[in-house]
Amino acid sequence: MRDAATAPRLVDHFEAGLDAPICLTWELTYACNLACIHCLSSSGRRDPRELTTAECFGVIDELQAMQVFYVNVGGGEPTVRRDFWEILDYATAHDVGVKFSTNGSRITEQAAARVAANDYLDVQISLDGASADVNDAIRGPGSFATAIRALERLAGAGAPSFKISVVITRENMDQLDDFEALADHFGAQLRLTRLRPSGRGADVWDRLHPTQSQQRRLYDWLVERGDKVLTGDSFFHLAAYGEPLAGLNMCGAGRVVCLIDPIGDVYACPFAIHDAFRAGNIRAHGGFQSIWRDSELFTDLRQPQTGGACASCSHFDSCRGGCMAAKFFTGLPLTGPDPECVLGNGESLLSLLPERDVPRPAADHSRRRPVSLCDESPLAGFEVIR
Amino acid sequence: MAAMPFELERPWHLDRQVAIRPEPFGALAYHFGTRRLSFLKSRKLLDVVQALDEQPTALAACRSAGVTDQELPAYHRALETLASSGMVVEHPAAAPVVTKEAERA
Numbered sequence: 001m002r003d004a005a006t007a008p009r010l011v012d013h014f015e016a017g018l019d020a021p022i023c024l025t026w027e028l029t030y031a032c033n034l035a036c037i038h039c040l041s042s043s044g045r046r047d048p049r050e051l052t053t054a055e056c057f058g059v060i061d062e063l064q065a066m067q068v069f070y071v072n073v074g075g076g077e078p079t080v081r082r083d084f085w086e087i088l089d090y091a092t093a094h095d096v097g098v099k100f101s102t103n104g105s106r107i108t109e110q111a112a113a114r115v116a117a118n119d120y121l122d123v124q125i126s127l128d129g130a131s132a133d134v135n136d137a138i139r140g141p142g143s144f145a146t147a148i149r150a151l152e153r154l155a156g157a158g159a160p161s162f163k164i165s166v167v168i169t170r171e172n173m174d175q176l177d178d179f180e181a182l183a184d185h186f187g188a189q190l191r192l193t194r195l196r197p198s199g200r201g202a203d204v205w206d207r208l209h210p211t212q213s214q215q216r217r218l219y220d221w222l223v224e225r226g227d228k229v230l231t232g233d234s235f236f237h238l239a240a241y242g243e244p245l246a247g248l249n250m251c252g253a254g255r256v257v258c259l260i261d262p263i264g265d266v267y268a269c270p271f272a273i274h275d276a277f278r279a280g281n282i283r284a285h286g287g288f289q290s291i292w293r294d295s296e297l298f299t300d301l302r303q304p305q306t307g308g309a310c311a312s313c314s315h316f317d318s319c320r321g322g323c324m325a326a327k328f329f330t331g332l333p334l335t336g337p338d339p340e341c342v343l344g345n346g347e348s349l350l351s352l353l354p355e356r357d358v359p360r361p362a363a364d365h366s367r368r369r370p371v372s373l374c375d376e377s378p379l380a381g382f383e384v385i386r
Numbered sequence: 387m388a389a390m391p392f393e394l395e396r397p398w399h400l401d402r403q404v405a406i407r408p409e410p411f412g413a414l415a416y417h418f419g420t421r422r423l424s425f426l427k428s429r430k431l432l433d434v435v436q437a438l439d440e441q442p443t444a445l446a447a448c449r450s451a452g453v454t455d456q457e458l459p460a461y462h463r464a465l466e467t468l469a470s471s472g473m474v475v476e477h478p479a480a481a482p483v484v485t486k487e488a489e490r491a
Contacts, residue, residue: 010425013411020407022414022423067407069416069423095405097418120418161421 011248014256017302020066020292022256023232025270026059028087029076029262030365034103036128036139038167038208040271041261042199043076044367049263053083055283059260060091062288070097070120074270076262076365079106085114092120101126101165103143104150112150112157124163124191125150130178134171138208151186163230165191168218169208176221180229191230192222197329197339198271199361205330212347215340216241237322237338240315251324254279254301258292261363266291268301271325273361308335315343322346331356392466394445397477399438404473408432415473422471430457431464438474 031046032039051059063071071091078084079102091098099122107115107123115123125147129135132144154162164183166172172179176192183190197205210218219238222229222245233247248256253268254277260266264282267273279295282288292298310321322338330339330350337345350356400406403419412426415435426432433451434444441447444465453461468474 010411010427013409016410018409018414067405069405069407069414069418070421097421122421 011250014248014250014252015302015304017255017298020068021258023072023252024063024068024258024260025072025074026260027074027076027262027270028056028078028084029081030363031080032075032077032103033080033105034077034140034143035367036143036200037204038128038138038169038195038199038201039366040196040199040201041074041076041273042361042364042366045365046076047263047363047365051262051264051282053086055264056083056087057090059264059282059288060087060094060096062282063091063096064094066289066292068096070099073098073100075101077103077105079111085111088118088121092118096120098122099124102150103139104147107150107153109153109157112153112159115154115162116157116159122161122163123154123159124165125154125188126165126167127179127182128167128169129172130175130182134175137171138167138169151188155186155188161189162186163189163191165193167195168192168210169195170210170214171208173210173214173218176218180225189230190228191232192218192234193232194234194323194326196271196323196325198325199273199364200366202329202358202361209340212342212344215342219245219342237319237326237340238342239318240342244318249318250320251322253277253324254298258298260288265362266295268297269325271323272328273363274328274359275362276328276359277325278362306335308333310335310337310345313337313343313345328359329361331358392444392462392469394448394462394465395443397442398444398447398465398469398474399477400435401472401475406432406435415468417471417473420472422473424468424471424473426464431461434461434465435468435474 027041029046029050030043032043035044078100088098097120101124104125115121127135127147128138135144166179179190195201195209215238219241227246231245231247235245236249239245239249257269258266259270260282266279266282268277279297280291307316307321310316322341324334326339327334327336331353332339332346332349336349339346339350401417404415404417407414412428413432415424415426430451434447434453437447437450438444441450448458448461465474
């Protein structure tokens with residue numbers, strides 16, 4: 001092996017891109033029976049152009065050929081697709097493991113048993129408060145009870161590993177220990193991720209993103225727990241506080257990460273649903289593989305980054321300028337600081353730009369009316385008497 | 387997890403639940419049972435790991451991949467790390483003791 005001092009660091013290889021993504025998010029539908037106020041993908045209504053079952057199988061065949069070991073399936077609420085389990089079974093039968101995110105509303109006892117029985121299947125239940133009041137203010141009335149019921153069923157079915165996935169906000173930051181206790185109670189693993197100003201998240205980011213002092217507390221809490229608490233590399237901008245958190249600690253957009261959306265559009269990352277970060281559509285000739293390997297956007301993202309205004313900062317090596325999507329959707333230059341830069345550089349820049357031009361997401365599938373029971377089933381709410 | 391001493395003179399192989407994907411820097415190894423992802427940081431290490439199955443011992447696999455005497459300690463350590471996370475396991479016939487990973491898988 002080469003001398004550690006002269007060998008390129010792994011992160012340098014990753015920044016130049018890999019033959020296939022390490023971590024691929026695949027949103028199966030924009031349809032959702034909830035209307036969370038911070039939804040990254042502005043989900044709600046199904047898009048009529050959604051990939052068909054056969055097209056989904058085609059994607060899986062490609063992922064198998066490219067040796068993408070697993071996909072993170074989400075939405076919308078992926079389980080509302082009628083072919084949801086069919087797609088999952090096809091993936092796991094083709095060497096593509098699945099980790100799916102759900103609000104838990106369709107985790108019946110039968111579904112929990114299915115998760116428990118399939119070695120290549122993992123589930124994470126979204127929960128954004130450790131109590132009903134905090135959670136339901138974000139995810140809607142009744143959503144806490146729904147998630148808890150799903151967790152009980154997964155634990156009851158003996159699922160070997162499932163996760164509680166929390167987006168950290170100003171409101172739930174004080175509940176970190178409660179989340180941990182909840183996860184321990186169910187034998188689940190805790191996963192914390194960052195609130196992004198993407199999708200509907202842009203509308204609530206100003207009032208819900210953690211304060212500077214909360215960020216510091218979060219960092220210390222995470223460092224104490226090491227790799228016991230997962231973060232999906234979400235908080236790498238906090239590495240500037242000191243030692244890096246567990247994970248790759250880099251922006252993987254278009255390099256090790258990407259998103260396939262419900263209509264087959266491929267974006268650099270799940271937090272960047274905007275034309276500026278759309279690399280192509282898998283329905284086009286060449287499919288996903290040619291987008292990953294040859295698209296102009298991804299090729300561009302794999303060029304050495306200059307770091308712009310941040311390059312001269314002594315912390316640049318740890319935070320690497322932070323999250324591209326967070327900058328973009330708060331109207332900050334991509335070569336500037338992260339809006340949550342731990343030195344406060346993002347915050348001061350934002351305060352200098354009160355009238356900044358904030359880009360809107362490419363696709364908004366939010367409902368234009370309140371969510372009703374009919375969204376799950378055309379017969380919901382009606383009692384069918386035979 | 388404490389690393390078990392890795393005996394180069396014994397037969398080893400990749401766990402059956404591990405998939406390997408070659409990459410320009412070496413390879414990615416993913417264990418479907420433990421969900422662990424490991425990075426093999428050189429092509430030569432990839433060659434060693436892929437040779438384990440057909441070679442009678444780990445040492446022979448290193449030799450067949452062209453690992454020199456000087457390099458051997460580094461490759462020994464790399465294999466030890468892979469063994470401690472259950473990516474590489476002792477040949478069942480040679481080792482009745484199963485690792486925790488294998489039990490879970």
